[in-house]
Amino acid sequence: MSDQKRYKDFVSGLVIVAGTVSAYFLFRDLVGPYIAKLVDPDREKHEQARIKAEANLQRIKRLRKEVPGEAADGSDNNGSRIDKLVLNEYENQVALEVVAPEDIPVGFADVGGLEDIIEELKEAIIYPLTLPHLYSHGGPLLSAPSGVLLYGPPGCGKTMLAKAVAHESGASFINLHISTLTEKWYGDSNKLVRAVFSLAHKLQPAIIFIDEIDAVLGTRRSGEHEASGMVKAEFMTLWDGLTSTSASGSPSRIVVLGATNRINDIDEAILRRMPKKFPVPLPGADQRRRILQLVLGTTKRDASFDLDYISKVTAGMSGSDIKEACRDAAMVPVREYIRECRASGAAMDRVSADDVRGIRTEDFFGRKGGGQILMDNHARTTRASAARAQQSKASTDLYPEIDDEEHASLSPD
Incomplete structure (x- = not known):
């Protein structure tokens, strides 16, 4: 009688274990994703962005040349830092816009003329970004400017100059598009702006390039949409933080590079944050x-x-x-x-x-x-x-x- 009871208890236990395991897999594969989709409708998009961002950064690590000098966090070079990066969902979206310098087929030798501007760009941007030890005696005064603006008539080589700067400097190049900062959820655009600068800090030396910057950071007006004004305010607030130093005391090596043919449409506060302005006129x-x-x-x-x-x-x-x-x-x-x-x-x-x-x-x-x-x-x-x-x-x-x-x-x- 006792053997029969033990047998029934054993069968009951197996049934309970099998039911628990089945319920777990049923919840994980069917119910769980449905609930997660209700809680976070963009979960699948964020996961795909994370996978693509990791692949893009690993490829950049393989292509990147070693940058002379010690990095801001004390590591030997930027390539080793990429392995240690932990990005949130917003930084993963921005990381898709990071371009390796080796993927840009334009150098200063491909730019016709503009020797004076090229030499100034080298001295003001490339050398402070890639050779900070040469400017260490001047402290923050000799660091790279927080912003650089290239302006002039259409078709005169502003975007080509920006590409050449990214290629020659070897810095991380974040090619920021308007669509990257546009999200359907209220407040997400501000978080993406913050992710742009936080990712740039992790990948420094870095260049944040905004083509047609007047369309993104144009003059603020009273009838402007609230979301657009918040994005500009967030951008300017974080931009001012670029002048802060790292834990080791060295200045941040991040530059915002903009190009436009309508300089008068850019907000005055944005122009103040771009002390270096280079006119690119019609060629002589x-x-x-x-x-x-x-x-x-x-x-x-x-x-x-x-x-x-x-x-x-x-x-x-x-x-x-x-x-x-x-x-x-x-x-x-x-x-x-x-x-x-x-x-x-x-x-x-x-x-x-x-x-x-x-x-x-x-x-x-x-x-x-x-x-x-x-x-x-x-x-x-x-x-x-x-x-x-x-x-x-x-x-x-x-x-x-x-x-x-x-x-x-x-x-x-």
């Missing part, structure tokens, strides 16, 4: 020549191609305009060759690029759409040359120089 004659050399590169050119003349008639054009003009000119020989092959009935899969002629000076003119400044400069130059040729048959200056300061007068009447 020497800079246009350098841009043409970089853009054309190894492109096949005809023996009669006149680089000096093209650099003169592009007065008043931005670097982006010059690049597009070169692109259109390079298409002219290809277009001619394709038409010749079609007319002769040659198979297009057997044509050779070596048979395409080089770019000529006249390929820059006569195109439809865009390049109006170039066309007007060329037309006025041609008329001036013809007039001088009639006045003096001995004149050989077919390509007179165009004054950069008078390029506005060369625009259409």
Whole structure:
């Protein structure tokens, strides 16, 4: 009788254990995720952001070069610090915007002209960030500025300069987008702003880059949405904290780098936090020549191609305009060759690029759409040359120089 009772107790125990285990797995796999989704609707998104952020930071660690000098927390280099990072859900979202310097294919050698600005950027940003021991005798006075602003007309190389600074400095580059700071939940945008600066402190030396900064940190107005005003206030409050020193007494190595073509639309308090302001104007004659050399590169050119003349008639054009003009000119020989092959009935899969002629000076003119400044400069130059040729048959200056300061007068009447 007792054996039968023990057997029943044993079976009952097994049933209870099996039921408990089954209930656990049922709750974990079915009920738990449902409840977690009700409590935190963005749980899955945050988990995916954490996984991607960890993968991105580990990749940066593998690519990053060792930065000279001791880090702010006493570690030997930034790569070892990445292994020790513990990020919250907001820092994980911002970490997706971190770009490794080696992934940026633009250096100062790829920037046409602007030597004075490049040298100033090196002395004011790159050296204090990467070689702090050289400036230790000056204390906070010789540390990197809290903010740097690049402003000027569109297409003149502001974003390219920012990329070159990130590449040459080797610092962590946080390419901050407006969409990164935009959240549907009230107050989350402020927490993301705080995460930007806390992550920058963990990854320093770091550069926080904001392109079109006037759209993010524009002038505050009375009719502005409350959430937008709170984001700006949070940003400015945390930005002032960049001047604080670390536990070891060394200044924080973080710089906010902004670019805009509407400097008057930026809030005055933001401008005060960006003591270094560099104007990036339309390129001059020497800079246009350098841009043409970089853009054309190894492109096949005809023996009669006149680089000096093209650099003169592009007065008043931005670097982006010059690049597009070169692109259109390079298409002219290809277009001619394709038409010749079609007319002769040659198979297009057997044509050779070596048979395409080089770019000529006249390929820059006569195109439809865009390049109006170039066309007007060329037309006025041609008329001036013809007039001088009639006045003096001995004149050989077919390509007179165009004054950069008078390029506005060369625009259409």
